Amino acid sequence: MINKSVADVIEALQGVKDNMTFMFGGFGLSGIPENAIAELVKLNIKGLTCISNNAGVDDFGLGLLLQQKQIKKMISSYVGENDEFERQMLSGELDVELIPQGTLAERARAAQAGFPAFYTPAGYGTEVAEGKETREFNGKMYVLEHAFDADFGFIKAWKGDEAGNLIFRGTARNFNPNMCGAAKITVAEVEELLPVGELDPNQIHIPGIFVQRIFKGAHFDKRIEQRTVRPKN
Amino acid sequence: MLDKNGIAKRSAKEVKDGYYVNLGIGIPTLVANFVREDIEVEFQSENGVLGMGPFPLEGEEDADIINAGKQTITTLPGASFFDSAMSFSMIRGKHVDLTILGAMEVAENGDIANWKIPGKMVKGMGGAMDLVASAENIIVAMMHTNRVGASKLLKSCALPLTGVGCVKKIVTNMAVIEVTPAGFKLLERAPGVSVDEIIKATEGHLIVDGDILEMNL
Numbered sequence: 044m045i046n047k048s049v050a051d052v053i054e055a056l057q058g059v060k061d062n063m064t065f066m067f068g069g070f071g072l073s074g075i076p077e078n079a080i081a082e083l084v085k086l087n088i089k090g091l092t093c094i095s096n097n098a099g100v101d102d103f104g105l106g107l108l109l110q111q112k113q114i115k116k117m118i119s120s121y122v123g124e125n126d127e128f129e130r131q132m133l134s135g136e137l138d139v140e141l142i143p144q145g146t147l148a149e150r151a152r153a154a155q156a157g158f159p160a161f162y163t164p165a166g167y168g169t170e171v172a173e174g175k176e177t178r179e180f181n182g183k184m185y186v187l188e189h190a191f192d193a194d195f196g197f198i199k200a201w202k203g204d205e206a207g208n209l210i211f212r213g214t215a216r217n218f219n220p221n222m223c224g225a226a227k228i229t230v231a232e233v234e235e236l237l238p239v240g241e242l243d244p245n246q247i248h249i250p251g252i253f254v255q256r257i258f259k260g261a262h263f264d265k266r267i268e269q270r271t272v273r274p275k276n
Numbered sequence: 277m278l279d280k281n282g283i284a285k286r287s288a289k290e291v292k293d294g295y296y297v298n299l300g301i302g303i304p305t306l307v308a309n310f311v312r313e314d315i316e317v318e319f320q321s322e323n324g325v326l327g328m329g330p331f332p333l334e335g336e337e338d339a340d341i342i343n344a345g346k347q348t349i350t351t352l353p354g355a356s357f358f359d360s361a362m363s364f365s366m367i368r369g370k371h372v373d374l375t376i377l378g379a380m381e382v383a384e385n386g387d388i389a390n391w392k393i394p395g396k397m398v399k400g401m402g403g404a405m406d407l408v409a410s411a412e413n414i415i416v417a418m419m420h421t422n423r424v425g426a427s428k429l430l431k432s433c434a435l436p437l438t439g440v441g442c443v444k445k446i447v448t449n450m451a452v453i454e455v456t457p458a459g460f461k462l463l464e465r466a467p468g469v470s471v472d473e474i475i476k477a478t479e480g481h482l483i484v485d486g487d488i489l490e491m492n493l
Contacts, residue, residue: 145364145406
């Protein structure tokens with residue numbers, strides 16, 4: 044067994060620097076690497092390019108990095124659930140690249156899988172395709188999109204073991220598996236970190252080969268963005 | 277004239293037995309409430325779930341189980357979770373049978389605009405561009421006119437496009453319209469709405485062929 048476990052978030056984030064590019068798993072506030080984000084806030088490194096489907100809310104998720112003006116550029120598919128984001132975007136302090144959600148997932152997966160680029164139909168004929176190579180296959184037009192190139196990938200999983208094997212839960216899975224092994228260093232935080240042998244190899248979603256560092260998150264808020272319920276009667 | 281629930285109810289008739297369906301935010305979300313109970317349908321949400329059920333009972337909400345609108349949801353027996361790349365494999369790979377989404381504008385050639393108003397805060401396209409670029413069967417469920425009364429069914433879209441030549445059918449508060457190579461074709465009219473009123477509310481070319489029946493809701 045190659046041991047990937049590190050003591051805590053401080054050790055897990057060693058090497059992060061100003062002006063780096065990071066990937067963050069999560070959809071809305073579900074399945075975001077809360078502990079890594081909290082540590083990046085403490086380290087207060089700046090000039091970051093962040094690849095994440097969303098940008099958090101004002102007081103949670105990537106919104107916390109925005110509050111401290113740590114982010115130079117966001118690459119996302121859907122943003123604007125937070126006022127500070129909007130203010131920085133409109134004032135020009137923050138550069139925002141909006142891309143289709145499936146393209147975001149596939150650009151991560153391509154980096155993970157060793158593909159430099161791929162053709163997708165998404166965005167053809169729209170401003171998303173402007174300046175990009177297009178090509179016809181079987182009578183339909185496609186846009187060439189490139190794999191991401193990031194320094195660190197921050198992942199949140201449900202359970203993991205010391206070998207870096209990961210299991211996700213519910214829709215907190217989202218972009219997390221696609222971003223594993225897609226950056227130079229993949230850091231996974233888990234709710235439960237188990238000794239090797241405790242996870243059934245049949246149930247592993249992401250093998251430890253895609254993970255460089257794993258730690259048990261000290262605390263998970265697991266906030267709900269839109270609480271919708273039916274009354275009990 | 278229909279209200280939003282009426283549009284959803286009529287749109288629900290397009291959902292057939294055995295369909296995997298992706299519903300967009302807004303009126304399309306309401307469609308799930310009107311699908312016949314004697315057919316088998318599975319709802320896909322692009323954040324990574326197939327087999328979505330109703331909202332959870334109070335106290336049973338789970339931060340790890342949400343839909344693409346970030347709302348807490350439940351799953352039905354037979355449901356599955358998957359990652360985002362696989363979710364869009366279902367979409368781009370044409371495994372999802374029907375996509376119902378909202379729009380700001382639809383053009384008579386099937387172009388759709390629903391993600392950006394220049395000069396206003398842009399939130400992003402989310403999964404809409406992947407959905408419209410790939411799905412075979414795309415239905416737009418929307419109001420026929422915008423807040424200032426201008427037609428949303430146009431000769432060509434003025435707003436930045438989400439996708440080109442992709443919309444097959446439009447269900448509005450006034451009519452059901454098919455997008456054909458020759459333009460919009462009126463199929464049905466809403467209760468109490470005349471063909472003349474629909475023509476007046478449609479900026480794009482509208483083909484009216486023979487008697488137009490009232491929607492059967």
